[in-house]
Structures are given as C-alpha cells and as structure tokens.
Amino acid sequence: MVDLDYDPKSPESILLAAKKLTGKALRYFMPSDVTNVANKGDLGTLVENYFFFINPGNSPEPDFKEANLELKTTGLLKKADGTYRAKERLVLTMINYETLAEETWLSSSFLKKCSSMLLLFYEYIKDVSVIDRKFVIDPLLYNLPEEDRAQIRRDWETIQAKIRDGKAHELSEGDTFYLGACRKGSGGPNEKLRKQPFSDIPAKARAFSFKQGYVDFILAGHVSKLDSLGVADALTFEDATKSKFAPFIGKSIEELSRELNSHKESSMQKGFHRGLAERILSQNASSVAELVKAGIELKTIRVNSKGRPNEAMSFPGFKFMDIIHEEWEESSFANKLEQKFLFVIYQEDNAGIEHLAKVAYWNMPYLDREEAHRVWEDTKSRVKVDAKNLPKASESRVAHVRPKAKNAADVLPTPQGDFHTKQCFWLNQNYIQEVIASL
DNA sequence: GCATGATCATGC
C-alpha cells in the first residue's frame, strides 16, 4: 500500500496522486486478499475504490465531487512504432432523453459532469484482466479546451435538437464531429430500448462520447505537448474546412494541379483526385489531421456532366468466415456508415474538362442506414448458404456486395468449404447520385 | 448505358 493522502478538493493534488499509477497496474495497489474481481469489471470504478478510496456510484455529480473532477480510464493500443492510439471512443455519460430536451448548454448535465476530467490511459491487451492493465502514460487533467468548445457545444446542440424533434431513435455518431451519441447497451435482438419524450418510437440507449479520433487528438496533444493543428477559435469545424476549399471551387483539374503543385505522373494514378483534396486541406498549416480528429471519412466523387457518379463507393472488405458470426452493430460497414463523410466532388463540364465542383458534409439518413443494415443481414445469411450468391446492386436502392481483390485468384475460404473472390460492401452508384443531387 | 466482375495504386 502506498500513502496517498491527496487533497480531494484539489484537481492538481489528485493528478499528482494518480501519477503514482504510471507504469503500474491497479493490482499493485490492491490488497492481495481481494480476489475474484470480475474480468470484465469497470476499471474506472475499481480505481476509485481501491486506489482513491472513493465510492461515487452512479451520480450526476463528478466522481471527485469537491474538486469537480470526473475520473475516466481509457484503453490504448500500441502501434508498430511503439506509440499509442485510442482503442475506441471514450464513453462519457448516458444521454437521458427525458431531461436533455429541457437543458441549456451552460446548465447541461454533460458540462457539469465532463468539463473537467482526469484521464487515465492504460494499454489494452486482449485477455489481460482489467486489474492487470498497465497505465502506460501519465494521467491527464483534461479541461474542455477553449478551441474545441464551440464544436463540442454545437455537437451537443445537434444531439439535443434531434431529441426535441422526436428523433432519438435516429441518432447517429455521424451527426456530429467530436462529441458523439454512441450506442450503449447490449445491441442485438434482446436490447432494451428507451422511451423518448417527443415520440412514441422507442430508441436505443445512447451515451455522450468523445469520438475515437478526438481521443487520439487529445492523446497526441498530451504526449507531444504540441499545439493543436488548429481550427481557428471562432470557426466551427465545418466552416473551417469549407473555407479552405472555397478558393478552389470551380477550378479545373489542370489549374488545381498547377496551383497545388501536384502533377499527375501517370494516367493510372488512382489516388490523384483524393491527393488534390488532401493538399487543399493542408493549406494554411492545417491538415487532414483535423478530419481524423473528428472521425470524418474523406471521399472523392467524380461525376459526369449530368451529375452521374463514375463509380459506386467501396468500403472495407469482409471475410466470409467472419461475417457469419458478426453482429451488424459491430461490423465495420455499420461503423463506417455512422461516420460523417466529407464529399469532395469533381464534375466534368460539357467540354469534358473536370472541375472541383463542390464540397459537402453528409451523413447517412436513418432509413438508408436501415436499408444498408438489411442488405448486410441478407449478405450474412446468404454467405452461410452460398457465398457466391450475394446481394446485387439491382436488389437494393442503397447498397450491394461486389468483389474487391487483387485479382480473381485473390480468394478467401467460404463456409461451403471452397474459396471465393474477396468481397466488400458498396454504396450503389444510383444511390450516390441521389445523395449528391440532394446536397 | 448500366450492372457486375476484375483489378490497380498506395500506404503501412
């Protein structure tokens, strides 16, 4: 046992005490006669009980009440280069649909609980029990940074507006940028749904969370002590990105190529248009890191003079032997579709010259996500029967399955015991066209 | 012209 004697009214004092965890796992501080700690227990609660000797329980107040400080533990994964990245989003506090509608930002229970937090970072390793997870980086006293505050507030208001509209069941992580409304609870057919005040439709339980990309950003700032790559204070994220593109809208590929000093080196350079967009985003000392921070999917779309996309939009591949055991909620397709997208649209004019036509944020409407869900479930059950007969574009308004492989010999095993070309989910060309037309 | 199959280019 270590002598902790911290001042429960002082965040700095609590931080100092917490630093004693660095390089160790909680087990080191626990009496050896405490056995049978559930493997899946909540590490945060255990740290409160066995390290700080507090027991705040489920309260709207922050864990260290007198210091107005909330304790959070969050998992990191070690990258190949030895540095760390966030394993997942950081879940902050449950969204209470009944009361949130009545709140204002300044009086919000979110601000009350989460404006000041002590973040403890542990390395996540599969099969290592929670009390053996090592805190690999010094803890961080996180106070909602001034430069992120406007965006987080806007995110909070977006979520609130949806609840006030009786659309709690349509909430999606893609609605927002840094602060997300993530699903909370079991998922699957037995999930317990919640009531919402302005609609009779039951909604999934959700919690406020910092998106994974934003946690990475916090982590990077903490580790390197470097400054933010900077969304200018007054601007929200969306405005900042759009203003970056504004000077380039309408320009031809040739002009963009010249001005951005990026020339197509071969006719077969598939990432060329995306590269131009990334260069524009990097203007003025900022960068694509901003997108990553907000968990945004950058997609370049090229359309003909009539506004028809040249291609459908592909998503990460799946394995036949995996998808049959997966749940939709956990699938990478579902998670991608919940993100916010930044579409950079290039359009050909009547003379056949391609221009940067438009930049827009988009996230997938609820009903379309449900249709993608249906296609996914259909795929799952068809893989079990015949992995070579999967949903085609003609079978859905929204999505289909198609090969994504090195060549026809690039195959994966199927449940039928043979092999088939690697596949991935796509959003239909027609659907993309429809989406673009509505922007 | 569209739907579907096949493949390329790039970064890690």
Add this chain to the structure above:
DNA sequence: GCATGATCATGC
C-alpha cells in the same frame, strides 16, 4: 503482404 480507396473492363 495486405487493407483500402479508387478505377477499369466487359457483357448484356
């Protein structure tokens, strides 16, 4: 070597 975003190619 592989995952991922993107594009090409062909048959109807």
